[in-house]
Amino acid sequence: MINDASTRHAALDILWDAGTLQTCGRHGTYFNGSEDLTAAYKLANYKLTQEGGATPGERRAMTDAIKAAYEDNSILTECERCHDD
Numbered sequence: 334m335i336n337d338a339s340t341r342h343a344a345l346d347i348l349w350d351a352g353t354l355q356t357c358g359r360h361g362t363y364f365n366g367s368e369d370l371t372a373a374y375k376l377a378n379y380k381l382t383q384e385g386g387a388t389p390g391e392r393r394a395m396t397d398a399i400k401a402a403y404e405d406n407s408i409l410t411e412c413e414r415c416h417d418d
């Protein structure tokens with residue numbers, strides 16, 4: 334059973350790892366990177382396989398979480414808080 338908060342955290346981690354989103358080193362905020370969602374999906378599948386596999390439902394939940402997390406954070410192209418400084 335995938336917990337919502339940890340799935341979201343894992344999704345953001347994957348989006349960052351894949352370069353799809355970037356993070357600000359000063360504020361830890363997420364913003365748009367490569368915009369390559371496919372790269373994030375591929376990385377997620379790879380990680381789930383490395384972790385001993387996942388059910389199709391779990392893979393689907395992770396894909397949905399990645400898409401949602403991307404949509405939540407891709408509006409910005411730079412750290413909003415740095416921009417405001």
Ligand SMILES: [Zn+2]
Binds near residue numbers: 359361415
């Ligand atoms: Zn910042």
